[in-house]
Amino acid sequence: MVGETEPLPSAAPPLGRLPGMQATLTHDGFIALPDFMGPDLLAEVRARVEELFAQEGDSAGAEFKQEPGARRLANLVNKGEVFERIVIDPTILGLMTEVLGPEVKLSSLNVRSANPLSGGLQPLHVDGGFLPDTHGYCVCNSVWMLDDFTEYNGALRVVPGSHKSGRLPQDVLADPLARHPEEILVTGRAGTVVVMNAHLWHGGSENHTAAQRRAMHGYYTRRDLPQQQFQKRLLSRQVQARLTPKARWVLALDDPLNDELCERTTSMSGFLK
């Protein structure tokens, strides 16, 4: 995790490319960055996330969606300074631009925690139901592991290479909830961040353990598409006032096209939609 002192990007933020990353992201549709968060950041995020779950109770996640078998939080940039730092991380932004091109913005920052003892199974899906369009890929996600992801606790499952299929899983699979013959589990230590082309067929798997499995999702999109969560409307005046120019750019707070796109979007899309 790198600092937040970069100058305002004229179009794109600086690339934070690491050797070998692009090949895997391009070919497989995802890349894992072990120990990316570091222990202090991990502890800070976990503590704030649990505070928010306690404060929000039954309404947690309601700004976006609530999901049987999982606890969720939404609209996180409005809910803690640590999240303002996370969404402008240059390495993550650099990888987003590898997939989406230079014109990227945050779509949403959420948390999803697969419930213990059989919660968390999701159908294979692509985020927002998007297929690539004539300009290329539309959406890219980052999955920040707040707990170890193991074979047993609801790790992310993905079908490598499926981002290039040009098909939606629900259109071609008899049962998107079923195990896919080519799927793999993306396991890793807490603190790992996975950057994933969000056209990749993926989903949470079932948590067979007695502990929760938490992840934070930093979801980005191209600037010619609406945000999943309209940041300008959802962020308080107080939060907006303290944001750096770079954060304002990433959040599209001064972007008339984003205002228009988001005003037109009457519902926020979840998986399979």
Ligand SMILES: O=C(O)CCC(=O)C(=O)O
């Ligand atoms: O939390 C996960 O492992 C995946 C979540 C996901 O793909 C989603 O909620 O769309």
